[in-house]
Amino acid sequence: MALPEFKIAQLRHFVWVAELKGFHTAAEKACRTQPAISLSIRDLENKLSTVLFEKRNAKTSNTELTPFGRYFLPKAKELIAHHDNVAQDMALMSEHKTGHLRLASVPSIACRMLPELLSKFIADVPELHISFYDDNSEAVLRKVEKQQVDIGIASLPHGHEHADITFTPIWEDQLGVVCREDHPFAEVTELHWKELRKQRLIRNGTSRLLEDTEAEPLLSDSQFLISxxxxxIAMLEEGLGITTLPWFAFPKNNSKLRFIPLTTPKIVRHIGIVQLKNKSLSPAAEALANFILKNTNQDKTKDLES
Amino acid sequence: MALPEFKIAQLRHFVWVAELKGFHTAAEKACRTQPAISLSIRDLENKLSTVLFEKRNAKTSNTELTPFGRYFLPKAKELIAHHDNVAQDMALMSEHKTGHLRLASVPSIACRMLPELLSKFIADVPELHISFYDDNSEAVLRKVEKQQVDIGIASLPHGHEHADITFTPIWEDQLGVVCREDHPFAEVTELHWKELRKQRLIRNGTSRLLEDTEAEPLLSDSQFLISxxxxxIAMLEEGLGITTLPWFAFPKNNSKLRFIPLTTPKIVRHIGIVQLKNKSLSPAAEALANFILKNTNQDKTKDLES
DNA sequence: TCTATTGATAAGGATTCCTTATGGCACTAC
DNA sequence: GTAGTGCCATAAGGAATCCTTATCAATAGA
Structure with a gap:
């Protein structure tokens, strides 16, 4: 005979009847009527082709298990417990209350935006484990592609049409010039790139943003590269020269340095969420993505203006 | 939200779709049509409020799990395995292929009948554990009452109307006189109790069977008691005297001794199966009881005649 | 003897499950 | 590009299951 297949509800009924010593009380607990429990138990007995309870209907007022029923009871309870464990675990998982979230981000966003965002996000999910990596955009993209992280925060380089990646823009990060507060530029509100040619310009890791723009000649003018x-920052504070940086990479609350937007050309890098195309996110990753989207739409402009 | 309740079949469907990488093959394995599997999976996804498989319908021809689905898969498999273990175990149990059978019997039946019966009974159930105790009828009854054994084989003493015990008679055991082969009685075929008065009669554990019969005076005549x-047997073989024994207690294949039925009075003890009233037996115990009933009905008379 | 309680049973409606039939989409072959 | 094929989704109807109300049978207690 084929093995029977128990229903969890059915097992619960059995356990309740056994432990509450009665079909009526069990029915109450199950939010069912008494005949429903009778039928449920009988079905179970048929599946086992054995009786689980002593002659009901007999003189003894309260129901008692047969030896077979006594043998079955702990197993039924274990099976129910196992089921409920899994169900609970999966429920927590799908409400992203638990699980493991792996995130990679470019440093600028990591420093400027994520601390506040993440601390808000994890506030009500103490069981969620988060692994965080920061690196430049290429590395972030690579981690996403290799599935080393669930989600990335980066900008999409021009060449990067790897097709199996989805980019959702979130922040606009404008390039500007950084100089010391006592530099002549410190008082102006906007700059043309040609004004920079007379300055000692220090290149840095973000300077590739100038490539393919009309300001590209600056790159070859530059004598220094500090990655x-x-x-x-220390060099700039010392007055060794000036550099270009995206706004988000400009250190917050630095009193010695000034950030002046570059207006001609206006160079903006789009930073956003990177994920694998056609792959769903884990519930936690999805929740974080949505959280970032919701909590930054209004900040986007405000931040650039400040 | 209340915890969802999975169905085992549903979990199986999920596992099959995941492992066979397709709804069609899974449907085949489940002996269902493909839409049934689709609905089953969708129902599961609703219960988890998350997607388990990557966008079906998309370009990739073979179905792939989402991260969430990957996390769920092993848990689903464990749960199914656990369920199947229990189901299998219970099935074996209810077919009395496994379990623990505790049996007590009076020694006479234990020696004369049970060896053959039990060896036949256990022939096709190698996994069934049997604990066997032998003792006199009172002790057997007590073990049954205290639920130290599942089933007992004994005769019901007169006083024993303990009400919560059921007795199913199986064997009729006639009292007789045992003497050495060279004793004058050895040639007769029946005896009257008064013929014993001139003999040296040895009482034994079964002599209480004479109580409440017309042969009761014999008890006080007797000089010896050997329990x-x-x-x-050694004493009898030595020719020290004679005794009374039920037929089943008379050692089989003893060439030195003879058994002569006592006809006046004819004393018969009924030996049978003893169990608790209103309590069911474990499947194994029930199977043994039925087995004994079936395999002895025809032997009953034959044995007494032999 | 009458009543209250316990579980079994019957019959009907509600729900769930599964099937057949069909549709949409992506890939493949001409 | 157009037809064909393979995949899964969807729709609608019938079948099976589940659960309910109403009632019965047996026991225990008054």
């Missing part, structure tokens, strides 16, 4: 951001 | 059966 480490902390060193770069 | 141990092996000693008793």
């Amino acid at each position: 480490n951001m902390l060193s770069l | 141990n059966m092996l000693s008793l």
